[in-house]
Amino acid sequence: MHIQLIRHATLKFTYGGQTFLVDPMLSAAHTLPTTPNTPNPVANPLVELPFSVEEVLEGVDALIVTHTHTDHLDAEAVSKLPKHLPLFCQPPDEEKLRQLGFEQVIVVEDETNWQGIQLRRTGGQHGTGEIGKQMGPVSGFVLRGNGEPTYYLAGDTIWCEEVEQAIQTDQPNVITLFGGAARFLVGDPITMTKEDIAKVAHAAQGSQIVVAHMETWNHCLLIRKELREYVAEKNLSGQVHVPEDGEGIDFE
Numbered sequence: 001m002h003i004q005l006i007r008h009a010t011l012k013f014t015y016g017g018q019t020f021l022v023d024p025m026l027s028a029a030h031t032l033p034t035t036p037n038t039p040n041p042v043a044n045p046l047v048e049l050p051f052s053v054e055e056v057l058e059g060v061d062a063l064i065v066t067h068t069h070t071d072h073l074d075a076e077a078v079s080k081l082p083k084h085l086p087l088f089c090q091p092p093d094e095e096k097l098r099q100l101g102f103e104q105v106i107v108v109e110d111e112t113n114w115q116g117i118q119l120r121r122t123g124g125q126h127g128t129g130e131i132g133k134q135m136g137p138v139s140g141f142v143l144r145g146n147g148e149p150t151y152y153l154a155g156d157t158i159w160c161e162e163v164e165q166a167i168q169t170d171q172p173n174v175i176t177l178f179g180g181a182a183r184f185l186v187g188d189p190i191t192m193t194k195e196d197i198a199k200v201a202h203a204a205q206g207s208q209i210v211v212a213h214m215e216t217w218n219h220c221l222l223i224r225k226e227l228r229e230y231v232a233e234k235n236l237s238g239q240v241h242v243p244e245d246g247e248g249i250d251f252e
Contacts, residue, residue, distance in 0.1 A: 001149055001174065004248035006056055007049055008216035009072050009156070009178055016117040016145035018061040022153065023072035026053050026080060032070065037184045038219035044071070045216045050246030053080055062114070063087040066155035067126075067138045068096055071217050088112075088119055090139035108141065118144040122166040124157025127190035135190055142170045149173030149251055156213075158189060159196035167204045174251050175204060178213035179227060180220030194222060194230040201236050208251060209240045216245075 003013040009023040030043040049056065053076075063085050065073050078100050086104045089097055094107045106112060111120040120142040126135035140155035140163075152172035157163055166172075177200060181193040191213055192200075201209055215223055224242050231240040241249055 001151065001251045002248055003174070003176065003210055003251070005210070005212050005243045005245060007047065007245045008045065009066070009213050010056070011153075011176065011212060012056070012060070013151075015143055015151060016115065016148055018115055018117065019059050020062050020064055021056070021060045022064045023066055024056070024063070024077035024081060025071055025074045026056065026076040027074050028076075031076075032074065035184075035217065035219045037186075039183075039185060039221065040218045042218050044218055046218065047216055047245065057081070060085065063102075064141060064153065065089045065093065065097065066140065066153070067136065068093050069135075069156070072156070086114065088114075088141065090121060090137060092137050108139075116145060117148075120144075120170070122152070122154070122170075123162035124155050125160040125162065126156050127158065128188045131184065131187040131190065140166065142166065142172065152176070152207075154178065154192075154200075156191055158192060159199045163200065164203055167200070167207075172204065172207050175200065175207050175209045177209060177211050179211040179222055180213045180215075180217070181222035182213075182217065182220045184219065191220070194227050197227070197240060198231070198234050198236065201231075201234075201239050205239075207239070210249060211240060211242050214242075 011022040029048045032044040034041045083101045097105045108121040122140040124138045126138045138156045143151045150172045152175045179192045181189040182191040183189045
């Protein structure tokens with residue numbers, strides 16, 4: 001298995017002989033509006049893609065969209081993505097994705113099988129209290145395939161019962177977390193904080209963890225340097241990987 005962080009939540013990974021593109025957000029830097037009511041009011045995304053859109057799309061066999069917030073699926077991606085590709089999603093997003101022109105929207109209610117790969121949908125909490133409700137439903141996905149590590153793509157969630165349950169049920173070998181500790185001027189973070197990431201690491205001690213979703217969107221305040229220093233302090237550097245944009249990691 002090979003995972004490549006493109007930028008933010010956009011990942012490209014190979015699994016079971018297929019190449020998946022996750023949560024494509026392909027806009028050029030500073031061409032999207034700032035997320036309002038946040039401590040860092042600048043235009044998004046904060047950085048450019050590490051390479052061209054054509055390179056991002058090269059060889060992609062299928063898409064996974066964890067949810068349809070703009071930082072996970074933007075207009076630029078909608079315009080550039082081949083509409084015939086299979087697209088796996090959560091049930092609330094089916095109608096919107098079909099209206100956007102995607103021809104093979106595969107809704108994962110519980111689990112589905114495709115090309116010898118099992119995909120199981122997991123839950124999550126995109127924040128707490130009223131803000132968490134306003135952020136709407138989010139999902140993660142667990143993939144299983146012959147000869148491949150069990151892979152848990154957690155999606156936009158904080159540490160919560162749903163994440164803990166997915167780890168206990170699926171015993172993943174590899175986990176991708178969306179970090180950044182995204183937040184507004186009021187309320188708690190809506191994505192994983194460094195403390196949340198440490199909780200995942202302790203709950204899944206046999207897993208390798210890749211943290212994405214940092215240094216790209218204006219309300220994500222946790223930066224790589226701070227997270228790397230924290231995981232080193234907690235003796236988790238051998239387990240928690242914090243890649244740069246464009247960096248790839250192989251897992252057996």
